Each structure stands twice: as C-alpha cells, then as structure tokens.
Amino acid sequence: MSRRVTEILAAVSLLGMFLAVWMALQYVPTALAADGEPNPVQRIFYVHVPSALTAFYAVGVLFVGSVGYLLTRRRGFDLAALAATETSLLFCSIVLITGPIWAKPEWGRAWTWEPRLNLTAVLWLLLLGMVLVRRVSAHRDEGARFASVLGILALPVVYLVYTAVERWGGLHPKPTIGRDAPSHDPRITLGFGICTLAFLLFGTLLIVLRARLAALEERIGNLAAGAATGVAP
Amino acid sequence: MIEAAGIEKSFGPVRALRGVALRVAAGEIVALFGPNGAGKSTLARCLAGLSRPDAGEVRIDGERARGAAAARLRSRLGYAGHGALLYDHLSAEENLAFFAALHGVPRPQERARALLEEFGIPGRAGDALRGLSRGTQQRLALARALVHEPAILLLDEPATGLDPAAAGALHDRLNAHRQKGGCALLVSHDLPAALTLADRYIVLTSGRIGDQGPAAGADPAALAARFSGATAGARA
Amino acid sequence: MSMLRAAYLIARKDLRIEVRGGDALALMGALALATVFAFAFTLGERTMNTLAPERLIPPVLWTALAFASLVGFRQGWAHEAEHDALSGLRLAPVDRSAIYLGKLAAALVLVLVLEAILVPVSGVIFGADLIPIAGPLTLVLLLHSYGLCAAGTFLGALVNRLGRGESLAAILLLPVAVPILISAGKCTSAALAGRPLGEVRFWMVLAGCFAAVITALAVVLFEPLLEE
Numbered sequence: 079m080s081r082r083v084t085e086i087l088a089a090v091s092l093l094g095m096f097l098a099v100w101m102a103l104q105y106v107p108t109a110l111a112a113d114g115e116p117n118p119v120q121r122i123f124y125v126h127v128p129s130a131l132t133a134f135y136a137v138g139v140l141f142v143g144s145v146g147y148l149l150t151r152r153r154g155f156d157l158a159a160l161a162a163t164e165t166s167l168l169f170c171s172i173v174l175i176t177g178p179i180w181a182k183p184e185w186g187r188a189w190t191w192e193p194r195l196n197l198t199a200v201l202w203l204l205l206l207g208m209v210l211v212r213r214v215s216a217h218r219d220e221g222a223r224f225a226s227v228l229g230i231l232a233l234p235v236v237y238l239v240y241t242a243v244e245r246w247g248g249l250h251p252k253p254t255i256g257r258d259a260p261s262h263d264p265r266i267t268l269g270f271g272i273c274t275l276a277f278l279l280f281g282t283l284l285i286v287l288r289a290r291l292a293a294l295e296e297r298i299g300n301l302a303a304g305a306a307t308g309v310a311p
Numbered sequence: 312m313i314e315a316a317g318i319e320k321s322f323g324p325v326r327a328l329r330g331v332a333l334r335v336a337a338g339e340i341v342a343l344f345g346p347n348g349a350g351k352s353t354l355a356r357c358l359a360g361l362s363r364p365d366a367g368e369v370r371i372d373g374e375r376a377r378g379a380a381a382a383r384l385r386s387r388l389g390y391a392g393h394g395a396l397l398y399d400h401l402s403a404e405e406n407l408a409f410f411a412a413l414h415g416v417p418r419p420q421e422r423a424r425a426l427l428e429e430f431g432i433p434g435r436a437g438d439a440l441r442g443l444s445r446g447t448q449q450r451l452a453l454a455r456a457l458v459h460e461p462a463i464l465l466l467d468e469p470a471t472g473l474d475p476a477a478a479g480a481l482h483d484r485l486n487a488h489r490q491k492g493g494c495a496l497l498v499s500h501d502l503p504a505a506l507t508l509a510d511r512y513i514v515l516t517s518g519r520i521g522d523q524g525p526a527a528g529a530d531p532a533a534l535a536a537r538f539s540g541a542t543a544g545a546r547a
Numbered sequence: 548m549s550m551l552r553a554a555y556l557i558a559r560k561d562l563r564i565e566v567r568g569g570d571a572l573a574l575m576g577a578l579a580l581a582t583v584f585a586f587a588f589t590l591g592e593r594t595m596n597t598l599a600p601e602r603l604i605p606p607v608l609w610t611a612l613a614f615a616s617l618v619g620f621r622q623g624w625a626h627e628a629e630h631d632a633l634s635g636l637r638l639a640p641v642d643r644s645a646i647y648l649g650k651l652a653a654a655l656v657l658v659l660v661l662e663a664i665l666v667p668v669s670g671v672i673f674g675a676d677l678i679p680i681a682g683p684l685t686l687v688l689l690l691h692s693y694g695l696c697a698a699g700t701f702l703g704a705l706v707n708r709l710g711r712g713e714s715l716a717a718i719l720l721l722p723v724a725v726p727i728l729i730s731a732g733k734c735t736s737a738a739l740a741g742r743p744l745g746e747v748r749f750w751m752v753l754a755g756c757f758a759a760v761i762t763a764l765a766v767v768l769f770e771p772l773l774e775e
Binding site for chain 2: 151216217218219296299300302303304
Binding site for chain 1: 771
C-alpha cells in the first residue's frame with residue numbers, strides 16, 4: 079500500500095476512533111439494567127463487539143494471506159498473514175478482557191464457560207501459537223510456511239465461534255442488530271455502526287503498519303547477513 | 312539424465328544457491344567440489360527434489376519433476392546424503408526391504424538380502440542399525456540409495472567413513488553404473504579419488520558455479536588452491 | 548504404487564519400530580496414569596467417590612488421552628528425524644500424503660491399544676460397569692480417537708520440524724481438536740449414563756465431519772509441511 083493511501087487511512091481511522099469514543103461514551107443512550115437502573119458499564123459493548131468483529135476480520139485476512147502464500151510463495155502474502163495474526167491476537171485479547179468486565183455486572187459472573195466464550199479463548203490460544211511458531215522457526219520461510227498451514231486450519235474455529243450461539247445457546251446475547259429484532263433507538267444503531275467501522279479501519283491500519291514493519295525488519299536482516307559474510311545479498 | 316537451470320535457494324537471509332545451472336548426461340559421472348558452505352549439499356538436495364528451490368527448475372530426462380509426473384520421475388533417482396536415511400530400531404535387512412517395498416521393487420526381501428551380500432554386510436542381517444559401525448551404516452545407506460536400481464545417482468560425500476576397500480568397491484560400482492548408461496553427480500572432498508572416477512568436474516563457491524572442465528588432466532592440488540583462493544577473494 | 552499400499556507399508560514400519568524398541572506406548576501410558584492421579588488428588592476423595600461416573604470419567608479420560616497421545620505423535624515423528632529417514636520416505640515414488648496417512652494409522656493403533664488398557668482400568672477405579680455399554684462406548688472411542696489422531700499426527704509433524712516446539716504441540720492441539728473434545732465429552736457421558744447414542748446424534752455427526760475435514764485438510768497441507 080502506498081504511503082499516501084496509508085496516511086489517509088491513518089488519518090481517517092484515528093478520526094474514526096475519536097468519533098467512536100465520543101459516541102460510545104456520550105452519544106448513545108445509557109442502557110437500562112434488568113431492574114430498570116441505568117447501567118453505564120453496558121457501554122463497553124461498543125468496544126467489545128467491534129473488537130470481536132475486527133478480530134474475525136483480521137482472521138479472514140490471515141486466511142487469505144496464508145492460502146496466497148502457500149500457493150504463490152510471494153512475500154507480500156506472508157507479511158499480510160503475519161500482521162493479521164498479531165492484529166487479531168490483539169483484538170481477541172480486547173474481547174476477552176472487555177467481555178468479563180461487561181458480564182460481571184450484567185449476569186453476575188465474569189465468565190460463564192459457555193461454548194462461545196471457550197472457543198474465543200481457544201482462538202486466542204491458537205493465534206498465540208501461530209505467533210510462537212514463527213518465532214521458534216529456524217528462518218523466515220519455514221516459519222511463514224508453518225504459520226500459513228496453521229492459518230488455514232484457524233478459520234473453521236472462528237466460524238464455529240460465530241455460529242456457536244445459534245447452535246448451543248447459552249447466556250451470551252444473540253446478535254440483535256441487523257436481524258429481525260425489536261427496533262432500537264436509532265442512536266444505538268448509528269453508534270454501533272460507527273464504532274464497528276472505526277475499529278475495522280483501525281484494525282486495517284494496524285495490519286498495514288505491522289506488515290510494513292516486518293518487511294523492513296527482513297530487509298535489515300538480509301543486509302546484516304550480507305555484511306557478515308562479505309557477500310552482497 | 313538430469314539438469315538444472317537458474318536454481319536459487321535461500322534459507323532466510325542466507326543465499327545458498329545463486330543461479331546454478333548444470334547438466335549430467337547419461338553415461339557421465341560429474342564430480343562436484345567446493346569449500347565448506349558453498350552449497351553443494353543444498354544443490355544435491357534440490358536436484359533430488361528434497362529441497363524446493365526458490366527459483367529455477369530441475370528436469371529429469373527432459374521433464375519437469377512436478378505434479379503427476381513427480382512420483383514417476385523420483386523413481387529414476389537415487390540419493391545418499393549426510394544422514395543415513397535409515398531407521399535405528401530396524402535391522403539392516405528390514406531397512407532395505409522396507410525401502411525396496413516402498414519403491415515398488417518386486418520381492419523386496421530377496422533384493423535386500425542380495426544388496427547386503429553385494430555391499431559386504433551379510434552376517435549382520437539381523438542386527439538393529441544402532442549396533443552397526445559407522446562404516447557399515449554408510450555402506451547400508453548407499454545400498455538403500457541403490458535399492459531400486461536408479462539411473463541417476465546423487466551422492467553427497469558417499470565415501471565418508473568407508474575404509475579403502477569399501478571405497479574401492481564403491482568406485483567399481485559407480486564405474487559399472489556408468490557403463491550401463493547411468494549417470495551420477497558425486498559431491499566429494501577427496502579430489503584425487505573423485506577426479507580418477509569422474510568424466511567432468513564442477514566447482515561450486517558461495518552458491519555459484521565457478522571452475523568446470525574435463526576430469527582428465529585436471530590437477531587436484533591446483534584446483535583445490537584455486538577454489539580456496541576464490542573464497543578468500545570474495546570476502547576481501 | 549497406490550497411496551493406501553504405501554500408507555500401509557509406512558504404518559507397518561512404524562509399528563514394527565515401536566514393538567522392537569520404542570517406548571512410546573510406555574510413555575503414553577505413564578503420562579495418562581499421571582494425569583488421572585493429578586485429577587484424583589486435586590478433586591479430592593469425596594468428589595472422586597460421589598460424583599457420578601458419567602460426569603467424572605469423560606473429563607479425566609479424555610484429558611489423559613489428549614496429553615498422552617501427544618507423546619505418541621511426537622515419538623512417531625522423532626524416528627524420522629534421527630537419520631533424516633524422512634527424506635528417504637520423500638524420495639519414494641509415492642504421494643507424500645501417504646506418509647501422513649501411514650503415520651496416522653500407526654498412531655491410531657497405539658492410541659487404541661492405550662485405550663484398551665486405560666478404559667477398563669478407569670471402569671474399575673471409578674466404579675463404573677462398562678460391560679453393558681461396551682458397544683456404544685467403543686463406537687464413541689473409535690470415532691473420537693480417530694479425530695484426535697488425525698489432528699495430532701499433523702501437528703506432530705509440524706512441531707517435529709520446528710525442533711524446539713515440544714510445548715507448542717499442546718498449545719496447538721487444543722484449538723484444533725476442540726470440536727472433538729467437546730463431542731467426546733458429551734458422547735462418552737451419554738454412553739456411561741446408559742442413554743442411547745441417538746440422543747447425541749448431533750455430536751457424533753459433528754465429530755465425524757470434523758474428522759473428515761481435518762483429514763482432508765491435512766492431506767492437502769501435508770506436502771508444504773514437509774518441504775525444506
């Protein structure tokens with residue numbers, strides 16, 4: 079991605095995040111808890127769900143990058159996959175932290191051990207494993223290959239999480255926005271939409287920047303190796 | 312007949328092979344020399360199909376070893392490398408019989424026994440690989456490479472650990488192989504012995520082919536001096 | 548040579564090595580036993596004696612099997628690394644996926660042998676009568692053991708190539724084998740409670756689908772895994 083486009087993306091996503099923060103904290107109406115009292119903690123929903131969607135989106139990028147790399151062996155695909163792995167790990171961590179914060183006042187328990195929660199934690203473990211695989215590999219190409227292979231196995235797990243609620247039930251609220259559901263206050267829909275968009279853009283920015291960083295790291299590594307052996311790379 | 316063109320191979324930042332091209336025609340033995348770390352073993356593994364080159368292609372009997380043809384063409388190759396490519400817990404005979412069966416050799420047990428006799432390891436048929444000496448293991452490794460009577464041999468320092476008698480027997484075997492129309496690429500550090508056997512020699516330094524020429528009349532000492540000098544020059 | 552025949556030869560070779568001088572089965576058994584007793588000590592005497600077998604046995608059994616089988620998967624690939632024997636397999640004119648299938652078959656045999664010992668012993672020490680439910684229980688064990696081995700064999704190969712990745716194997720196996728573990732828990736529990744397997748039909752089918760998908764993916768992804 080060219081510098082110009084990246085700069086525009088950075089500006090837009092940062093603006094978007096500011097807007098999202100304002101909307102989440104100020105704009106949307108305070109939700110009411112079951113007993114009718116205002117429940118400000120519910121606002122964390124506007125971080126929790128967009129983070130989850132961004133994490134899944136990053137896993138999608140990871141999958142495409144992994145398949146692309148295995149088929150073409152082009153560096154670009156691997157850089158995208160590497161960046162997407164770390165980005166999805168970040169957003170998955172946010173999901174796992176914000177979820178219990180929301181759950182404790184809402185349902186009385188921070189963690190309820192239902193399938194969707196467990197599978198998200200398992201996804202997190204898989205993503206961490208993929209980061210470690212790259213780190214433990216003897217050299218970049220090997221790490222890229224092994225991580226790609228794992229990446230292709232990762233997506234089914236994510237899919238399982240997303241359909242887990244429908245299939246296995248549990249306390250986790252079912253998605254109500256965008257499906258046949260009682261109509262919400264339009265501010266909620268707008269706030270949620272903006273937050274999701276902002277997170278997705280920000281996530282994309284992180285992937286791009288991380289990929290660029292990885293490319294630079296590799297170039298430095300090559301130059302250093304060339305200098306050590308006295309032969310031009 | 313085996314040939315390679317434009318072979319590039321890197322391991323991370325290390326460029327092991329840079330644009331290597333060579334050809335070993337039927338009925339020819341080519342010796343491959345070079346300093347340590349030149350990429351000789353990497354090249355042998357690329358030719359054998361064990362290492363996948365980043366660029367370039369390998370052709371066996373004129374065909375690219377890819378896709379559906381790959382398995383069939385692999386059966387034309389015999390490779391012996393730094394590892395024995397054998398199993399510790401199986402006996403010599405079981406090891407050979409297993410690989411013979413895997414290569415589709417009819418009556419693998421018989422073939423295994425015949426090879427053991429040919430390579431001088433008969434009394435050891437029942438012993439597990441672990442109990443065998445280094446030299447015996449090496450002879451067994453060579454036997455394994457030849458179990459399916461391949462036309463193209465890729466041997467990476469095959470004489471390592473062999474006593475003079477066994478090394479001589481290997482030379483005779485390779486001569487016979489050449490006479491039957493087979494070809495071989497021989498990676499070696501023993502220049503005089505290899506030059507006696509080979510038709511041509513190739514020198515690999517820092518992943519590139521440098522010197523090459525007919526083996527007849529080549530002076531081992533001068534050759535060695537040149538490619539050691541070549542490495543020193545590149546570092547300067 | 549057909550892929551199945553090559554896989555058979557490789558599986559037979561693996562099992563021969565194990566019989567000859569391998570210690571995989573012993574290590575697996577020891578680890579399984581250690582896991583069971585780790586549960587025993589941490590759950591405490593009262594829980595161990597009062598909790599119904601269909602609640603107690605599935606988690607203990609399948610946790611022990613999951614970790615014990617990892618040892619088996621790892622060992623299976625260690626043999627290939629010793630003298631670079633894996634290259635010998637890759638030089639053979641057979642589909643590289645045959646190597647995966649052969650190793651999978653051998654691993655499955657080892658896991659089933661382990662279960663043949665572990666399950667009756669569990670029945671005894673947990674005070675559950677397994678004879679009347681032997682049929683459904685065997686079916687559940689077969690299906691889920693296959694799924695576990697399909698995933699584990701593949702990951703064992705990956706971890707073996709990495710060298711330093713011993714502990715990575717456990718981290719990676721869990722996410723990939725999750726559907727198998729969930730299903731195994733539910734089906735084993737149903738079988739132990741004497742309920743007909745038809746009740747847990749959904750999970751059996753899920754386990755079967757997962758096993759099929761993992762096998763198919765592993766077969767396709769195996770070649771890049773073996774590359775240098």
